[in-house]
Amino acid sequence: MNPKVFSESIKLSDGREIIIETGKLAKQAHGSAVIKMGDCMILATVVSSYEESSVDFLPLTVDYREKFAAAGRFPGGFFKREARPSNEEVLTMRIVDRVLRPLFPKDYHNETQVMLQLMSHDENVMPDSLAGLAASTVLSLSDIPFDGPISEARVARVEGSFVINPSKSQLEVSDIDMMVGASEESVIMVEGEFDQISEEEMTEAIKFAHEEIIKQIKAQKDLAKQLGIPETKREYNKAIEETDLEERIEKDCYDKCYEIAKKGLPKSERSDQFNNLKEELLSTFNEEEIEEKEKLISNYFSKTQKKAVRDLVLNEGIRLDGRKSSEIRPILTETNYLPSTHGSAIFTRGETQALASVTLGTSREANIIDLPTDQGEETFYLHYNFPPFSTGEVRRLMGTSRREIGHGNLAQRALKKVMPIDCPYTVRIVSEILESNGSSSMASVCAGSIALMDAGIKIKKNVSGIAMGLITENDKHAVLSDILGDEDYLGDMDFKVTGTEDGITACQMDIKIKGLKH
Missing domain, CATH: 3.30.230.70 (GHMP Kinase, N-terminal domain)
Structure with a gap:
């Protein structure tokens, strides 16, 4: 029996079309989709472990690969096989990672792997422009907790007019080459190069890209609705909170952190003083409490330290090295x-x-x-x-x-x-x-x-x-x-x-x- 395929179409401002499709390939992944534009096809998958890792951050890996077979070519080298990623692939991985990472819950520490593979290449389509859309689509179709969808788009300016997801030939004559990542409401990531443009021109380019991104986000939502993806995501081990402990640490350490931050010390001296304060805090707990709650104590101390430094800047306009907000270092x-x-x-x-x-x-x-x-x-x-x-x-x-x-x-x-x-x-x-x-x-x-x-x-x-x-x-x-x-x-x-x-x-x-x- 043929698998049922679900798809949505996205019309770009210049009439070109992007299709996002799921249901045919890689069905054992927690989320999978194929993104098509012309003859370009990207297979995107995501898998996230159901077990929490031992680290206290999100172990997210974004892997983007361009297959030589996609362009009808052989890889170079003796073995004629793709090996480590190229610099260009690494740069695409970083761009996608930066727009995804802020949208996971801070206490979600399950190992997560997003894989993006160019399976068919079109000379008139730059596939890295579609990578963010592909990654967000598979996350939106999965049960992984993710505050999306989002998308990314490349914007260029050719002969005074903005172009979304330009071809390589258009990019060669453009004075703007910028990738923008955003949610429906706001911009999350920007990276680009320009031919000495003004701030106003850059802002206009971001706005143009955001309008196109909103269309891509709507298509992801419509595709998830077609599949009946529930809004409630999987359960995971949420961070244990102890309000009394947090309040105790803030009461004991906030003023001291504030004073250290206000001294305008060099980096190493400031770090030493914060570390000494943390050791002083730990000495107020017995061995059994430290063994049971050391990680939680460290987290609450870091939270208190962060709050003190931020409050110093917001309330008094004083920074860690004593500068005002607009001052640069010697x-x-x-x-x-x-x-x-x-x-x-x-x-x-x-x-x-x-x-x-x-x-x-x-x-x-x-x-x-x-x-x-x-x-x-x-x-x-x-x-x-x-x-x-x-x-x-x-x-x-x-x-x-x-x-x-x-x-x-x-x-x-x-x-x-x-x-x-x-x-x-x-x-x-x-x-x-x-x-x-x-x-x-x-x-x-x-x-x-x-x-x-x-x-x-x-x-x-x-x-x-x-x-x-x-x-x-x-x-x-x-x-x-x-x-x-x-x-x-x-x-x-x-x-x-x-x-x-x-x-x-x-x-x-x-x-x-x-x-x-x-």
Whole structure:
């Protein structure tokens, strides 16, 4: 007997159609769907364990793969088989993860795996534009607790007109390349590169994308209704709350946390004082209580610490290092630091430091791109390295992390638009993060811009970058310039933006609350 297939159609503003379909493939997954646009087909699945993991965070994995068979091609290499993900696939995984993660319950710790596979490729469709829609669809069709649906869309501007989910050829002549992730009510994630556009132009592009995203969300809801998916999701082990214990810890520690935060100490001293206060708190419990409730005590202490720091900013406008909300940290720069490189620069902002080097080469040094969806060469690229000593830590040294790939890509996009069109060289920038306390990718942009000039590259404009933060509580809010690492952790948003004196060249927004109005 043939399986019953359910589908919904989404009409884009330019008349093209996206179809979301379920019921035919991968029926043992907790949620599965096929997303179609032209000849492009993405198979999406999600599975989440019914048993809680031992970690105290959401162990969510988003995996996106483009199959060479989808484009009628053989993989390169000796084994002729897909191996580890490409940088482009990793970047898509990160974009999808960032829009999904804030919408899971904070106490949901079951291992969850979203898999997105390009099964058929259409040269006129960029499949990463559909990845967020695919991921949200399968979550909405499952019993996994998820406060969706959401969707993502790419927006470009060609000859003055906005285009949703553009083709690669349209993107090549566009001055905007931006991915937007949103719910029906608000924007959750933004990432893109621009040709020195204004803030107003970026806002208009976000609004345009959001209008199209709302259509995609409606289609997901209609598909779930067709299948009779219940609104009530699966039961899971919710966090145990002890109100009396929470109130005791807040009463004992809030004022002390507030005072430590108000001192404006360096990162290491501040961390030591908070740790000492936590040890002092633990000493007030007996061994039996600690054995039974240590995790809960730590959680409530962290919650109290977070509340104190946020209240200090909202009530007095004072930040952890003593700055006001609009102040940036002291900046030091130095050029031509490395004698044997073609160009180099040190950029230090507070406790964040990047050392950038520039290497010039011939066309033979171009970065070869060989993907199922794209082939060519890259003559300008930036690599970002984040060693553990930059934060005073020891950790296992492995290959390039997803974070390093993502931060390097953002810095590369920030600088790409100011490179001279007639540059005869292949240009490689390497940014080594030597100290980190917030905004290391933005330090890489600043150091990279200076190092390019030190190497004699006639860039169109100098580029700088900064990370902005946000703290919200009911009707109060504070926008923070040049955020620290702790402010990123304790705040509600990390919005990185780069630009010249004429306009924005790149941005990336990571958000922890359910969304922001545009």
